[in-house]
Amino acid sequence: MKVVLPDGSDLSVAEGATAADVAEAIGPRLAKAAIAAKIGDRVVDLATPVDEGDQVAILTPSSEEGLDVIRHSAAHVLADAATRLFPGTKVAIGPAIKDGFYYDFEFPEPVGEDDLPRLTEEIQRLLGASLPFERREVSKEEALALFKDEPYKLELIRDLPTDAVISVYRQGEFLDLCRGPHVPDTGRIGEVGLLSVAGAYWRGDSDNTMLTRIYGTAFPTKKELEDYLRRMEMARQRDHRRLGRELGLFSFQDEGPGFPFFHPKGMRVVNALLEYWRKEHLAAGYEEIRTPMILERTLWEHSGHWENYKDNMYFTVIDGVDFAVKPMNCPGGMLVYKSEQHSYRDFPLRMAELGQVHRHEMSGVLHGLFRVRCFTQDDAHIFCLPGQVEDEILGVIDLIRRMYRTFGFDKVHVELSTRPEKSIGSAEMWETAERALAAALERAGLEYVLNPGDGAFYGPKIDFHIEDVMGRTWQCATCQLDFIMPERLDLEYVGEDNQRHRPVMLHRVVLGSIERFLGILIEHYGGALPAWLAAVQVVVVPVADRHAEYAQAVKSALESAGLRVDVDLRAESVSKKIRDGEVGKVPFMLVVGDREVEQRSVTLRTRGSKETRSYALAEAVAFIGGECEVPGVASGA
């Protein structure tokens, strides 16, 4: 009989052959590397028989799918080790995930990070034993009997549809309910490392039991595992919380959990970022407004926030009247809109607001600048005619992509989120809004993923995810279409027909949260921000005290050009000052000594490079000034 290989060629194999036989027939090296196979779209065990005409691909650990198989198998070995070391342990689930795997357990005694070395040792012993993975298909009754002492497995089995094929895998002493596939034996898993222990609810529901989750990862070779651990360590080195402190940008205090404090250098960066932001928004036809932090409760009741968002809001009482601290800027922006009459001729009206919002996040989710309780949204509300909606969305998409490219975020992936359970407005309104967003995406030629039920409570949204240098993705920009709040807050405009109409409103952010975006940038650049964003752009390094006066003159010249400059007058060696400048991620350092004083010049050293170059002072100011120029469209000046 014949099977079809991925390159389209046919391969003859004996009747009753398995995927492993196919691998063998292709070549001994492939057979050795093979860990699973793909028949059609199905990933299967190597022991799976193939049929006449099947599309067969052999999986090795070098593919994503192959890695998933070895990691999922590693999870089973972890469960084997855990149940051996801690008798009485109940097992839950253990899938492969991005970059690794986990397994959830209910242990009879507390198990923590300290137990990982023992578990790792046991895993290594099991890997060395090359225990075969044996698959068996069983009836539901048999499955229930096999797992009678495993409450979580029983729950899973009971939830399976009646016609489901139930398979179990055994390796060593460990039997697990599992769809598979797995590697042929534990000797084929490669190198396994356990990473961390954490709590996790059974099925992610906080009403359920808290289980102990052990995270790990597996790679075909020790080298790859070590590379991975090194990359993790690199990401740890780039942690914005650490860099933020070391670079003196911001801090967190016990007195304000989740509320960041920005220090002078942090504000320099924020202000540079906002300068860029304002340039882009001015050019894109936005006006800027600012609305109050605290507004009356009744407003939030009208807008629907009270009903849908009050668990995340902070409240206060002023002169016996209930007020709320704003968690979003839209109602305030809409009051600005309502403060005067509008004509269709005003549209589209683009009102931006760098609005600081407060949201009561659960204490356990706070995380540096990434998840805070107080942040600045680069918000805007666009009021327009129904017929202008698509063009406005396209304009927003264009602005988002242009601004992201400035930071090297060239890859963007897009999601369209639809009506959530908790929401307001009629079904028709939602349908119209969802269709409009989809249409704009089609016109922009952007591919997107549908994310049902993840929209805001007042309307569907398009989310933009960026990818940083370490391959992590972040949702930042969002563009939401809202027919509902204009209705609830009774917004109007006078149309061409001299009648009153309801405007359509778009909510959108580009950077999302200024604080979070800064955190992303810090990690993306490893603290070495582009010169235009750097808190200190230039350090002037006098060689000896007698050069201090000239160094100050150099500083003044640079500052006159609008640059952020420090001069290092400490009685330290040049080497020490250079080192501190490098550690401080300063883009440019200017060394001035006898030579420079005499020639009215400077010697420039650029961050990360040992090479130096001499400039006349005026040339240096022009050059560095150019390098530090805030990007963006020319403001016309």
Place this chain on the structure above:
RNA sequence: GCCGGUGUAGCUCAAUGGUAGAGCAGCUGAUUUGUAAUCAGCAGGUUGGGGGUUCAAGUCCCUUCGCCGGCUCCA
């Protein structure tokens, strides 16, 4: 919020239940330095807060606060 971990000087970390220490940073002084750490000295602490056990607590117990990791990528 929940589970686990953790909390010692500004930072990174030491200290069998028995006198709280080091490096860096800071300050003072000396040094005047040419591209990633000059030398010396000084100062720095209610060991997160509160309570308890003990002759004795940084260390053990309780409680509270902060921080760190995690809380469906579904056998």
